[in-house]
Amino acid sequence: MYLPPGIKNLSQKEFALKLSSVVFTAALLVIAGCEGAPSGEDANEAVIYAVMPSKIQGFDPGYTSGIYSAQVASEIFECLYQYHYLKRPYKLIPQLAEGMPEVSRDNLTYTIRIKKGIYFADDKCFADGKGRELKASDFVFAWKRIANIKYLSPNWWIFEHKILGLDEFREYTKSCKGQFDVDYSLGIEGLETPDDYTIVIRLKKPWPQIMYLLAFPPTAPIAKEAVDYYGKDIIRHPVGTGPFKLNVWNRGSYIELVKNPNFREEYYPSEGEEGDRENGFLADAGKRLPLVDKISWLIIEEEQPMWLQFLRGKLDASAIPKDSFGNAISPSRELTSDMKERNIRLVKIHDPDTYFIGFNMEDPVLGNNKPLRQAISCGYNRAGETELFWNNAWDVAYGFIPPMFEAYNPKIKEIGQRYDPEKANQLLKQAEKIYGGKLPKLRLTIGATDTQSRQLGQYNKRCLEEIGLEIELEFMDWPIFMEKLNTKSCQIFSVGWMADYPDTETFLQVFYSKNASPGPNHYNYSSKKFDEIYEKAVVMPNSPERTELYRQAEQTVLEDCPAVCALHRVRYILCHDWLGNYKGHVFPYGVWKYRKVDVTKRAAYKELLKKG
Amino acid sequence: MIERKIKKGRSLWQDGLRRLWRRKLVMVCFAVIVLYFLLTGFIYSAELFGWKVGPTQWQESVGKSYEPPGRENIFGTDIFGQSVLRKMLYGTKTSITVALCASLISLLIGVPLGAIAGYFRGFVDEIIVWVYSTLSSIPYILLILAFAVVLHDKSLFGHKLTGITTVYLAIGLTSWVGICRLIRGEVMKHKEREYVLAAKSYGCSNSRIIFKHLLPNVFHLVIIDFSLRFVSFIHAEVILSFLGLGEAERPSWGAMINDARIELSRGVWWQMAAATIAIFLISLALNIFGDALRDSLDPKLRVQ
Numbered sequence: 001m002y003l004p005p006g007i008k009n010l011s012q013k014e015f016a017l018k019l020s021s022v023v024f025t026a027a028l029l030v031i032a033g034c035e036g037a038p039s040g041e042d043a044n045e046a047v048i049y050a051v052m053p054s055k056i057q058g059f060d061p062g063y064t065s066g067i068y069s070a071q072v073a074s075e076i077f078e079c080l081y082q083y084h085y086l087k088r089p090y091k092l093i094p095q096l097a098e099g100m101p102e103v104s105r106d107n108l109t110y111t112i113r114i115k116k117g118i119y120f121a122d123d124k125c126f127a128d129g130k131g132r133e134l135k136a137s138d139f140v141f142a143w144k145r146i147a148n149i150k151y152l153s154p155n156w157w158i159f160e161h162k163i164l165g166l167d168e169f170r171e172y173t174k175s176c177k178g179q180f181d182v183d184y185s186l187g188i189e190g191l192e193t194p195d196d197y198t199i200v201i202r203l204k205k206p207w208p209q210i211m212y213l214l215a216f217p218p219t220a221p222i223a224k225e226a227v228d229y230y231g232k233d234i235i236r237h238p239v240g241t242g243p244f245k246l247n248v249w250n251r252g253s254y255i256e257l258v259k260n261p262n263f264r265e266e267y268y269p270s271e272g273e274e275g276d277r278e279n280g281f282l283a284d285a286g287k288r289l290p291l292v293d294k295i296s297w298l299i300i301e302e303e304q305p306m307w308l309q310f311l312r313g314k315l316d317a318s319a320i321p322k323d324s325f326g327n328a329i330s331p332s333r334e335l336t337s338d339m340k341e342r343n344i345r346l347v348k349i350h351d352p353d354t355y356f357i358g359f360n361m362e363d364p365v366l367g368n369n370k371p372l373r374q375a376i377s378c379g380y381n382r383a384g385e386t387e388l389f390w391n392n393a394w395d396v397a398y399g400f401i402p403p404m405f406e407a408y409n410p411k412i413k414e415i416g417q418r419y420d421p422e423k424a425n426q427l428l429k430q431a432e433k434i435y436g437g438k439l440p441k442l443r444l445t446i447g448a449t450d451t452q453s454r455q456l457g458q459y460n461k462r463c464l465e466e467i468g469l470e471i472e473l474e475f476m477d478w479p480i481f482m483e484k485l486n487t488k489s490c491q492i493f494s495v496g497w498m499a500d501y502p503d504t505e506t507f508l509q510v511f512y513s514k515n516a517s518p519g520p521n522h523y524n525y526s527s528k529k530f531d532e533i534y535e536k537a538v539v540m541p542n543s544p545e546r547t548e549l550y551r552q553a554e555q556t557v558l559e560d561c562p563a564v565c566a567l568h569r570v571r572y573i574l575c576h577d578w579l580g581n582y583k584g585h586v587f588p589y590g591v592w593k594y595r596k597v598d599v600t601k602r603a604a605y606k607e608l609l610k611k612g
Numbered sequence: 613m614i615e616r617k618i619k620k621g622r623s624l625w626q627d628g629l630r631r632l633w634r635r636k637l638v639m640v641c642f643a644v645i646v647l648y649f650l651l652t653g654f655i656y657s658a659e660l661f662g663w664k665v666g667p668t669q670w671q672e673s674v675g676k677s678y679e680p681p682g683r684e685n686i687f688g689t690d691i692f693g694q695s696v697l698r699k700m701l702y703g704t705k706t707s708i709t710v711a712l713c714a715s716l717i718s719l720l721i722g723v724p725l726g727a728i729a730g731y732f733r734g735f736v737d738e739i740i741v742w743v744y745s746t747l748s749s750i751p752y753i754l755l756i757l758a759f760a761v762v763l764h765d766k767s768l769f770g771h772k773l774t775g776i777t778t779v780y781l782a783i784g785l786t787s788w789v790g791i792c793r794l795i796r797g798e799v800m801k802h803k804e805r806e807y808v809l810a811a812k813s814y815g816c817s818n819s820r821i822i823f824k825h826l827l828p829n830v831f832h833l834v835i836i837d838f839s840l841r842f843v844s845f846i847h848a849e850v851i852l853s854f855l856g857l858g859e860a861e862r863p864s865w866g867a868m869i870n871d872a873r874i875e876l877s878r879g880v881w882w883q884m885a886a887a888t889i890a891i892f893l894i895s896l897a898l899n900i901f902g903d904a905l906r907d908s909l910d911p912k913l914r915v916q
Contacts, residue, residue, distance in 0.1 A: 323878035450856060451870050452874070454856065454867070454870075455691055473861050
């Protein structure tokens with residue numbers, strides 16, 4: 001999914017600007033509200049206090065589009081599969097499924113058996129208020145619901161052109177009056193349930209990435225009773241099978257989840273990656289999940305209050321605001337002694353994302369001028385950006401495949417894009433020859449208007465002016481920016497892309513010519529060579545050959561340079577020592593059930609603070 | 613025969629200026645104002661002729677990122693190592709341009725409308741009063757924000773509106789209400805005066821009466837209002853830039869304060885200080901000068 005520059009700090013989403021005084025007051029209210037909000041603290045109750053850096057849209061998995069909404073939904077709902085909490089590289093294990101799917105020889109039919117004896121949480125939408133057993137048809141219903149065009153799900157891209165008959169079902173829903181007039185009992189060739197515990201999925205063409213999407217919160221099963229009972233209000237009445245239930249939702253300030261007593265028996269994993277035992281991540285092996293009674297998310301949009309709450313022990317984990325970075329992290333990238341004295345732990349998360357400076361390949365100046373695009377790539381000082389803006393914490397990108405992916409090229413530093421002002425000058429001379437004269441002023445568009453984005457825009461501009469280009473800056477809000485991208489009316493733009501699943505395909509699709517705007521390929525890049533490799537690789541199951549193809553595809557893009565790969569984000573998260581089993585996870589769906597708190601340690605910390 | 617020298621009377625303006633001249637503080641303030649205007653003019657001509665001097669070279673790095681104020685850089689440097697002093701000086705141009713253009717726009721709309729409403733009364737008056745009552749019932753800042761958002765990146769007569777143009781159009785188009793109301797009331801008062809009645813009985817046309825007779829007699833109000841409103845326009849520009857709706861590419865005081873907001877927590881106070889000093893000086897000078905101008909021009913307040 002695309003990342004607005006505003007979420008560059010993601011979990012420390014910075015100053016949301018605009019009517020900033022209003023926002024600021026709101027933030028103050030949040031802090032004031034927090035004091036009383038978490039309902040009566042019971043000393044024996046294990047409660048995690050986490051932070052949510054943005055308001056969320058609701059708890060309907062099919063309707064969620066933001067990372068944060070998906071995260072919260074994933075604690076209440078479950079999918080067929082989930083990522084192993086400890087193992088790296090990320091590995092899928094069954095969640096609601098009995099085992100891994102049986103795949104037919106032609107890779108087109110997936111037969112998945114689901115676990116028996118799984119019950120939805122108790123809710124008044126069911127006949128007697130008791131949660132009923134999960135059936136295979138609940139999955140089919142949820143997926144058809146996403147296909148329902150009147151439901152306006154932002155997640156249709158998951159299934160588009162993939163499952164036999166589902167696109168036709170979407171066509172049919174166009175003729176329905178409203179989202180609740182759709183007849184979900186219509187059979188679909190590609191989604192069948194021979195019995196209550198079996199799903200058979202038939203695909204139009206091989207789609208190995210389906211496994212990752214079956215672990216993606218929007219594909220979670222939904223009880224039709226709940227949708228019928230609550231109607232549009234379902235966004236605030238989630239009924240799932242997961243370890244937690246929604247207790248309180250105060251849109252602007254507070255989300256509280258409590259343990260779901262109906263949750264099936266699931267246990268903490270007893271295997272992890274190397275070093276997990278030493279780090280204590282296996283101490284709870286075999287314990288029944290979830291490990292806490294309650295999760296309480298405080299919604300704090302400003303990073304400074306978030307940080308202060310963390311230091312006061314009111315939040316268990318927090319990102320570090322840019323301007324407090326020096327207080328928490330020493331120049332050697334370790335915790336400062338002040339933080340160590342407080343028994344705070346540092347967790348670094350290398351996110352699977354890349355920030356680009358993209359070019360519109362349909363622009364007459366840039367599209368036909370490869371040396372110009374390469375010159376801009378050589379002229380952009382990536383290390384300077386991380387130093388000035390990200391406390392030197394982010395990784396310089398040489399290609400667009402982040403290091404955690406299998407297809408990451410170990411030789412990318414030598415063959416990828418790199419800052420080289422001398423080469424930029426040479427290339428620029430070639431570029432002028434191609435253009436036939438002095439290059440015109442180029443326009444750089446940024447999809448945010450806050451301070452940091454403005455400074456970042458100015459930094460981009462300065463870098464490119466240093467190699468002798470003239471740049472005009474343009475700032476606009478994210479929705480307007482997206483619309484401009486979709487209508488191909490930007491020239492140069494700054495944009496980030498974050499992987500939705502650990503398959504390099506998620507990065508390659510943004511360069512595929514058939515995905516040109518309004519699809520995700522906003523560069524409108526079109527290369528026969530790339531398309532051929534992509535089409536071949538995308539239907540292949542994971543293998544060394546596929547990895548090789550992925551690398552070739554990346555190399556093709558880097559050579560043509562429809563975008564400058566700038567940085568990969570690295571998040572620094574601090575957590576107090578009473579928050580146990582906190583291991584960084586880049587697909588953080590359903591992870592809070594593994595985490596625990598030590599209430600006595602928290603109380604001791606607060607005592608210590610009181611004494612000063 | 614004794615020639616009696618008749619002492620020639622002083623006009624309102626001469627009298628007013630004489631009074632102003634006597635007050636030294638007011639003259640200092642006037643000098644400050646002139647200085648800001650001269651600086652603006654200087655920056656405009658420097659940009660026009662491509663002189664490479666101080667403020668127009670604000671983009672140049674003069675040191676490391678966030679250098680504190682010192683001998684080399686009086687106000688330190690910002691994130692890119694640019695001189696904050698230069699940015700502050702350059703911000704003068706942004707602010708004065710916006711305030712001046714916005715004032716002119718609001719006067720050009722407000723004064724004629726007020727005069728017409730006050731002179732003709734009746735139906736015309738009702739329409740104009742309705743329009744400005746509606747405008748003034750919307751909170752000022754919200755209205756400016758709405759205009760700024762609507763005008764942002766639109767074209768006007770084939771000319772693309774950029775940051776600063778949007779800002780003064782937005783301010784000018786929303787803030788003519790005050791002056792319009794003032795002129796309307798004053799014209800209503802003057803309408804029944806002898807000189808107007810005389811002009812009428814001579815058969816002067818309405819437009820001649822309004823523009824030749826009435827307006828010159830109420831124009832001192834315009835000047836006073838202008839000088840006091842100027843300050844609020846400078847503030848409005850700062851607020852809009854602070855909210856990210858103003859000048860994005862070139863320095864402005866509002867943008868500097870906006871930058872400083874996140875820098876303050878790491879102890880970088882100099883950008884905030886520089887912008888604040890610049891705003892403070894011009895606001896103070898304009899306020900004192902405006903008040904003095906009213907004291908000396910308003911006949912009712914003229915006590916020796």
